[in-house]
Amino acid sequence: xxxxxxxxxxxxxxxxxxxxxxxxxxxxxxxxxxxxxxxxxxxxxxxxxxxxxxxxxxxxxxxxxxxxxxxxxxxxxxxxxxxxxxxxxxxxxxxxxxxxxxxxxxxxxxxxxxxxxxxxxxxxxxxxxxxxxxxxxxxxxxxxxxxxxxxxxxxxxxxxxxxxxxxxxxxxxxxxxxxxxxxxxxxxxxxxxxxxxxxxxxxxxxxxxxxxxxxxxxxxxxxxxxxxxxxxxxxxxxxxxxxxxxxxxxxxxxxxxxxxxxxxxxxxxxxxxxxxxxxxxxxxxxxxxxxxxxxxxxxxxxxxxxxxxxxxxxxxxxxxxxxxxxxxxxxxxxxxxxxxxxxxxxxxxxxxxxxxxxxxxxxxxxxxxxxxxxxxxxxxxxxxxxxxxxxxxxxxxxxxxxxxxxxxxxxxxxxxxxx
RNA sequence: GUGGAUGUAGCGCAAUUGGUUAGCGCACCAGGUUGUGGCCCUGGUGGUUGGGGGUUCAAGUCCCCUCAUUCACCCCA
Numbered sequence: 001x002x003x004x005x006x007x008x009x010x011x012x013x014x015x016x017x018x019x020x021x022x023x024x025x026x027x028x029x030x031x032x033x034x035x036x037x038x039x040x041x042x043x044x045x046x047x048x049x050x051x052x053x054x055x056x057x058x059x060x061x062x063x064x065x066x067x068x069x070x071x072x073x074x075x076x077x078x079x080x081x082x083x084x085x086x087x088x089x090x091x092x093x094x095x096x097x098x099x100x101x102x103x104x105x106x107x108x109x110x111x112x113x114x115x116x117x118x119x120x121x122x123x124x125x126x127x128x129x130x131x132x133x134x135x136x137x138x139x140x141x142x143x144x145x146x147x148x149x150x151x152x153x154x155x156x157x158x159x160x161x162x163x164x165x166x167x168x169x170x171x172x173x174x175x176x177x178x179x180x181x182x183x184x185x186x187x188x189x190x191x192x193x194x195x196x197x198x199x200x201x202x203x204x205x206x207x208x209x210x211x212x213x214x215x216x217x218x219x220x221x222x223x224x225x226x227x228x229x230x231x232x233x234x235x236x237x238x239x240x241x242x243x244x245x246x247x248x249x250x251x252x253x254x255x256x257x258x259x260x261x262x263x264x265x266x267x268x269x270x271x272x273x274x275x276x277x278x279x280x281x282x283x284x285x286x287x288x289x290x291x292x293x294x295x296x297x298x299x300x301x302x303x304x305x306x307x308x309x310x311x312x313x314x315x316x317x318x319x320x321x322x323x324x325x326x327x328x329x330x331x332x333x334x335x336x337x338x339x340x341x342x343x344x345x346x347x348x349x350x351x352x353x354x355x356x357x358x359x360x361x362x363x364x365x366x367x368x369x370x371x372x373x374x375x376x377x378x379x380x381x382x383x384x385x386x387x388x389x390x391x392x393x394x395x396x397x398x399x400x401x402x403x404x405x406x407x408x409x410x411x412x413x414x415x416x417x418x419x
Numbered sequence: 420g421u422g423g424a425u426g427u428a429g430c431g432c433a434a435u436u437g438g439u440u441a442g443c444g445c446a447c448c449a450g451g452u453u454g455u456g457g458c459c460c461u462g463g464u465g466g467u468u469g470g471g472g473g474u475u476c477a478a479g480u481c482c483c484c485u486c487a488u489u490c491a492c493c494c495c496a
Contacts, residue, residue, distance in 0.1 A: 002487070005487075056494095057494050061494095062494080110494090110495080112493090113420080113421090114488085114489085115489070116490065117496080118495075118496085122496065124496060255495085256494065266496095274491065275494095275496080278496065280495075280496065303496065304496025305496080308496090330454095333454065362449095363455060364454085364456075365448090365449085365456095366455090367455055367457090369456085371456040372456090372457090380455080382454065384454080392455090394455075394456090399456085
């Protein structure tokens with residue numbers, strides 16, 4: 001049986017890297033006062049169509065949607081924010097003291113055609129800070145994530161920011177933009193003509209050269225923000241400067257979710273090729289009320305874990321897993337396997353990683369196996385030694401060995417086994 | 420959804436213009452005298468050449484279909 005297109009098994013070295021990354025994420029957000037939340041992987045489809053937007057690519061053609069047995073439409077989450085906000089509303093987090101800070105990680109699903117850095121099931125971590133309009137929070141979200149990427153050793157990353165305004169300025173702006181696009185209709189590609197009607201701001205994403213040429217003369221929302229949004233944007237820039245976080249303003253940066261307002265940002269890696277966005281996010285001040293909650297402004301961000309790991313691999317960044325001492329239990333001659341079971345359980349109980357060759361093998365073969373696994377120590381239960389209540393303890397790294405008393409090993413294993 | 424490239428043992432590769440029993444390296448298993456690893460040596464396991472159909476005396480090699488992988492477009496993490 002093959003795996004489903006765009007999905008994969010994670011194991012071995014890659015699993016270690018993921019675990020390491022999870023640990024770093026936990027640490028970073030915990031220290032910044034965030035609480036971890038795990039929302040379900042599936043939700044009613046309406047949650048996503050309402051939050052992300054009916055005319056976005058994601059909702060239109062990239063969701064894994066199916067009917068349950070009662071005919072309700074269910075969707076595998078394509079992103080994390082909607083679910084977290086649903087949970088925020090359902091569980092009345094708005095009654096929590098102060099603002100609510102949440103983070104999460106887990107699998108996301110998008111039915112796109114896979115390519116480098118793009119899976120159908122991929123993993124994101126993300127955070128949401130709900131309950132304040134303070135631009136300080138926008139910058140905090142950016143900073144935590146930037147620092148985390150930095151801590152992971154990622155180089156060659158760049159931050160792009162923009163503002164997509166609020167209800168009032170966006171309305172005024174899109175009206176103007178629509179008129180502009182209509183005037184230049186003849187020079188635009190098909191795609192952009194349809195976008196001009198449904199979601200004008202998305203035209204800026206077009207890669208078509210002819211279109212881009214037209215847009216050179218276009219007006220950007222960034223230049224037509226209402227006083228409130230402009231002030232917010234200026235403060236964000238100011239706080240970024242204060243934090244010495246380098247950034248570029250990308251007036252064409254429009255993200256793929258309709259719920260964003262004011263600040264949007266994206267972090268790109270220079271070593272990833274085509275799928276170079278590692279992290280993205282922004283402010284979404286209307287989402288909570290849109291989903292039926294008590295209105296509250298919020299900011300969030302999400303990062304692609306596979307892409308981060310890929311960038312790290314690309315840059316040869318090593319991550320040291322915390323390797324515990326491991327012991328291989330070897331046997332020689334005829335011995336009672338009951339002793340193996342006892343010793344195995346004992347070592348395990350003392351937090352020592354333990355191996356045993358369950359197939360009958362020559363002692364030599366057992367050594368080879370221990371060596372390949374990379375065990376540090378070998379305890380050899382030998383028929384001869386056991387007659388005198390002794391076992392052999394061999395240090396596989398140093399190549400030295402000695403006999404020790406079995407009782408001593410069983411009573412105080414940690415004293416006998418170094419570290 | 421669109422376009423290009425590629426599919427041969429677990430992994431990486433080879434197989435002259437279609438021509439014997441499809442090879443090699445790594446990995447795996449077993450040995451190299453009685454109970455001691457890493458190096459080395461010897462031997463062994465493992466493939467319906469992605470799947471299906473066709474052309475041919477003969478197909479891993481040619482044709483068609485299909486599936487998958489991959490890169491790119493699109494979009495995004």
